[in-house]
Amino acid sequence: MIASLVATLDKDIADLSEIVSRISCIPGVELSDAKAVTHRFPVMIDSPDPDSLEEITRRLQQIPGVAFVDVVFVHFEDESDSVPVTPSGKPTCL
Amino acid sequence: MSRDPEPRSDALQRRDFIKASAMAAAAAIAGGTSFALPILADEPASGVDWQKAPCRFCGTGCHVQVGVQEGKVVAIAGDRNAEVNKGLLCVKGYHVGAALYGKDRLTKPLLREGDNYREISWEEAIRTIADRIQAEPNRFAFYGSGQWTIPEGYAAQKFMKGGLSNNHIDPNARLCMASAVTGFLATYGVDEPAGCYDDLDACDVLIMWGNNPAEMHPVLFSRVIDRRSRGEKVTLIDIGTRRTRTTEACQHYLEMKGHGDLAIANGIAHLLIKNGTYSQKFVDSFCSFKAPDDANPNLHGKTISFDEYKSLLEPYTPEHVESLSGVPAEQIRMLADLFGNPKLKITSLWCMGMNQHTRGTAINTMVHGIHLLSGHFGTPGNAPTSLTGQPSACGTVREVGTLSHALPGGMVVADAEHRKMAEDIWRVPPGRINGTAGHHTVKMWESFCTPTSQGGDIGTIWVQVTNPGQTLPNLNKLFNPKGDNKAGLEDKFLIVSDVYPTATTRLADLILPSAMWVEKNGMVGNSERRTQQWFKMVDPPGEARDDCWQTIAVAYELHKRGIEGMKDRDGQFLFEVRNADGAAVPIWDWEHYYDTNVDEHLFEEYRKFSRFKHKDLAPYGEYVKARGLRWPVVETNGQWRETHFRFAEGFDPYVAAGKEIQFYHSSTHDDRAQIWFHPWIAPAEVPDQDYPFMLCTGRVLEHWHSGSMTRRIPELSRAMPGAYAELHPEDAATHGLRNGDRVKMESRRGSLVIPVWIDGRGKPPRGTVFVPFFDETLLINDLTLDAVDPFSKQPDYKKAAVRISKVPS
Numbered sequence: 015m016i017a018s019l020v021a022t023l024d025k026d027i028a029d030l031s032e033i034v035s036r037i038s039c040i041p042g043v044e045l046s047d048a049k050a051v052t053h054r055f056p057v058m059i060d061s062p063d064p065d066s067l068e069e070i071t072r073r074l075q076q077i078p079g080v081a082f083v084d085v086v087f088v089h090f091e092d093e094s095d096s097v098p099v100t101p102s103g104k105p106t107c108l
Numbered sequence: 109m110s111r112d113p114e115p116r117s118d119a120l121q122r123r124d125f126i127k128a129s130a131m132a133a134a135a136a137i138a139g140g141t142s143f144a145l146p147i148l149a150d151e152p153a154s155g156v157d158w159q160k161a162p163c164r165f166c167g168t169g170c171h172v173q174v175g176v177q178e179g180k181v182v183a184i185a186g187d188r189n190a191e192v193n194k195g196l197l198c199v200k201g202y203h204v205g206a207a208l209y210g211k212d213r214l215t216k217p218l219l220r221e222g223d224n225y226r227e228i229s230w231e232e233a234i235r236t237i238a239d240r241i242q243a244e245p246n247r248f249a250f251y252g253s254g255q256w257t258i259p260e261g262y263a264a265q266k267f268m269k270g271g272l273s274n275n276h277i278d279p280n281a282r283l284c285m286a287s288a289v290t291g292f293l294a295t296y297g298v299d300e301p302a303g304c305y306d307d308l309d310a311c312d313v314l315i316m317w318g319n320n321p322a323e324m325h326p327v328l329f330s331r332v333i334d335r336r337s338r339g340e341k342v343t344l345i346d347i348g349t350r351r352t353r354t355t356e357a358c359q360h361y362l363e364m365k366g367h368g369d370l371a372i373a374n375g376i377a378h379l380l381i382k383n384g385t386y387s388q389k390f391v392d393s394f395c396s397f398k399a400p401d402d403a404n405p406n407l408h409g410k411t412i413s414f415d416e417y418k419s420l421l422e423p424y425t426p427e428h429v430e431s432l433s434g435v436p437a438e439q440i441r442m443l444a445d446l447f448g449n450p451k452l453k454i455t456s457l458w459c460m461g462m463n464q465h466t467r468g469t470a471i472n473t474m475v476h477g478i479h480l481l482s483g484h485f486g487t488p489g490n491a492p493t494s495l496t497g498q499p500s501a502c503g504t505v506r507e508v509g510t511l512s513h514a515l516p517g518g519m520v521v522a523d524a525e526h527r528k529m530a531e532d533i534w535r536v537p538p539g540r541i542n543g544t545a546g547h548h549t550v551k552m553w554e555s556f557c558t559p560t561s562q563g564g565d566i567g568t569i570w571v572q573v574t575n576p577g578q579t580l581p582n583l584n585k586l587f588n589p590k591g592d593n594k595a596g597l598e599d600k601f602l603i604v605s606d607v608y609p610t611a612t613t614r615l616a617d618l619i620l621p622s623a624m625w626v627e628k629n630g631m632v633g634n635s636e637r638r639t640q641q642w643f644k645m646v647d648p649p650g651e652a653r654d655d656c657w658q659t660i661a662v663a664y665e666l667h668k669r670g671i672e673g674m675k676d677r678d679g680q681f682l683f684e685v686r687n688a689d690g691a692a693v694p695i696w697d698w699e700h701y702y703d704t705n706v707d708e709h710l711f712e713e714y715r716k717f718s719r720f721k722h723k724d725l726a727p728y729g730e731y732v733k734a735r736g737l738r739w740p741v742v743e744t745n746g747q748w749r750e751t752h753f754r755f756a757e758g759f760d761p762y763v764a765a766g767k768e769i770q771f772y773h774s775s776t777h778d779d780r781a782q783i784w785f786h787p788w789i790a791p792a793e794v795p796d797q798d799y800p801f802m803l804c805t806g807r808v809l810e811h812w813h814s815g816s817m818t819r820r821i822p823e824l825s826r827a828m829p830g831a832y833a834e835l836h837p838e839d840a841a842t843h844g845l846r847n848g849d850r851v852k853m854e855s856r857r858g859s860l861v862i863p864v865w866i867d868g869r870g871k872p873p874r875g876t877v878f879v880p881f882f883d884e885t886l887l888i889n890d891l892t893l894d895a896v897d898p899f900s901k902q903p904d905y906k907k908a909a910v911r912i913s914k915v916p917s
């Protein structure tokens with residue numbers, strides 16, 4: 015699963031390089047070669063499984079200085095089909 | 109000696125290409141550049157065909173680009189050309205494509221036989237429904253949704269009101285935004301917001317009234333956060349009954365008790381007048397005053413003078429408001445000072461907190477009222493705006509009028525002139541439309557769940573695109589009064605069209621598999637009056653079919669049987685469609701449904717209604733070209749132009765020159781809006797000795813509404829696997845509870861056992877609990893209250909008295 019995000023950074027971040035290094039420490043995350051010239055930061059995630067995509071997004075969101083995370087692009091063709099999780103809702107013949 | 113690198117496999121090259129495209133997309137959005145993105149520009153090498161569609165989930169109405177390869181949706185990207193989201197999506201955007209591919213999609217019509225279901229043909233399914241309707245046409249009801257597309261809702265509306273002369277059609281949106289409708293009608297004489305999302309880019313102050321956009325409308329919230337990150341000064345104020353993710357981003361949090369909003373609004377108005385900071389010019393020029401007419405309760409109320417309004421507000425001093433609402437007097441003064449400052453631009457946002465309220469109409473009018481009183485109206489950034497939770501609560505429910513009292517375009521069945529206009533557009537014989545409103549949602553389900561011998565006058569309900577078995581309040585009364593035992597209700601028959609099994613299909617007698625989102629053509633209308641369109645991109649699985657086709661096929665079956673209502677004045681089928689050569693297209697036959705664009709035919713007929721209340725819609729083809737257009741869309745010099753701000757000169761083409769502001773659908777017929785006084789009234793149920801906690805229900809970021817789609821997405825389901833009860837740490841300590849312990853929660857209507865979450869995402873104050881409703885295995889609506897607002901008939905899901913006790917592990 016390949017996805018890209020935009021992290022919106024707080025206005026008053028003291029140390030951009032600290033945020034950059036914390037983001038790049040997250041496994042599966044790649045940063046753009048372009049420097050963060052604005053308060054918005056492009057991030058690409060190559061995630062081995064769907065769980066880690068969500069987890070990475072959460073970790074990003076929790077980095078001090080990251081105000082918000084938006085999704086830009088999602089490619090999921092490699093994904094296996096999702097599974098039913100609501101057995102109580104199944105008609106009895108299924 | 110150097111060696112040539114190993115040739116990379118096609119798969120790896122493709123993966124690299126996708127990664128490069130993903131990064132390019134994010135970099136372009138982040139940097140504000142406008143170069144063509146390879147994957148978004150139909151790059152032939154990608155093998156992916158990209159088309160536009162609005163997101164399937166919430167009422168924000170973000171546009172996505174949908175990537176299709178070999179008949180399957182494989183990728184989603186935020187649509188950079190869309191004004192709503194400017195290329196961004198919330199985390200649910202990760203899953204909007206995958207929502208199509210849950211393994212347990214319904215693929216065959218299923219007929220209940222005892223405790224089991226038998227697969228049947230579509231022909232048998234259509235005949236079964238027609239039999240039920242033919243036998244008892246007046247005991248049939250249609251229960252729809254704000255997820256119906258505009259053509260789907262329009263077809264259902266015409267079938268019921270223009271065909272069967274039956275007004276028992278109502279949508280789930282009755283449960284989420286009916287009070288917003290009555291609030292707009294009572295204030296401006298016409299429904300839907302004057303402003304739009306552009307206000308979020310222009311306001312200096314954003315007040316969220318019982319609203320949590322950080323989780324429920326994240327893309328809109330991010331738009332405001334982005335402004336702050338760019339160094340703009342925007343003051344965010346959260347008025348709520350519990351701390352949420354929205355609170356974390358706000359400079360001010362005003363924690364109120366249930367119904368505290370009524371007192372706060374009166375407190376602000378009281379101070380504006382007392383301090384002389386209201387806008388006398390705006391009030392004198394554009395407003396009148398109203399108070400409830402207790403002897404004859406109605407949406408028009410009784411006219412009062414400014415002095416009467418002032419004296420009614422006199423008791424609402426900041427200190428009195430503090431005692432009623434729990435919000436400190438200082439914070440009431442702070443709000444009044446903001447509204448009293450004409451230099452500031454103030455936008456108010458609200459959603460379920462103000463709508464799911466037994467005084468929902470009142471609080472909606474009162475928030476409009478303080479904007480009008482202070483003159484914070486009619487310029488960009490100055491707007492009272494309600495948000496919707498479903499993708500077409502506005503487009504299909506409010507505009508098509510799929511409510512039991514309504515007709516398309518803002519007309520109502522009770523008005524003989526409106527009925528005649530609708531009969532003329534539908535070309536049905538005069539008198540076809542019934543002048544009496546049908547059952548609203550709560551009444552419809554109450555009647556369905558009441559034995560016929562005891563007056564339950566609804567025998568068959570057809571549900572499309574919604575899940576009332578989970579979302580109705582007081583489920584033990586309104587959906588499942590006998591558990592799985594239908595004793596006394598054997599003659600009742602429930603038909604459910606859906607894409608997945610749900611809490612509703614569990615009790616269905618007939619289940620119909622439906623096509624979903626880009627498996628069909630569609631049009632929807634979002635929270636800011638924006639009508640959006642998309643084309644079918646992939647086939648639905650198995651025998652799943654469009655809801656609109658299902659309605660038309662049943663209508664045709666009745667037509668074949670000679671049912672008079674299925675004919676128009678000329679004896680033609682109600683949904684007759686002719687191709688460019690004038691030949692009838694048999695759209696009731698699935699094999700021919702896509703021989704023509706049924707959506708376009710229905711929309712072109714429907715848009716004739718839109719002129720009546722100046723909600724003008726453009727021709728279908730304009731929506732094909734655009735990422736949505738906000739009505740009224742009016743043709744000027746050959747161009748179809750949308751309207752950003754209604755009632756304001758220079759923006760709204762229907763405002764006469766020199767008027768500045770003109771409420772041209774004023775209920776007092778003098779171009780004035782109504783500023784309402786309503787007294788504070790306690791909630792319908794308050795905690796007492798037996799039930800000492802106030803229960804509030806709501807949504808979570810990971811799941812969309814009842815979770816029937818999002819709970820099938822493993823990553824969302826794992827991130828938020830089940831419902832929980834949020835509790836204040838001190839209340840938890842009093843009950844000897846730790847995180848994960850289970851409690852029995854009971855109201856006067858039902859009970860459930862649920863784990864507790866202390867200091868979780870949301871933080872309710874002492875004496876209150878919060879439970880989300882997305883989990884069909886923990887039906888919190890067994891406990892909620894079915895008391896409704898007297899005008900909107902919308903129930904209050906935010907205030908029910910409960911008690912809790914620890915369940916031994």
Ligand code: SF4
Pocket residue numbers: 163164165166167168169170193196197198199200201324325326327328
């Ligand atoms: S904010 Fe709503 S419309 Fe936008 S991507 Fe999220 S769920 Fe979809």
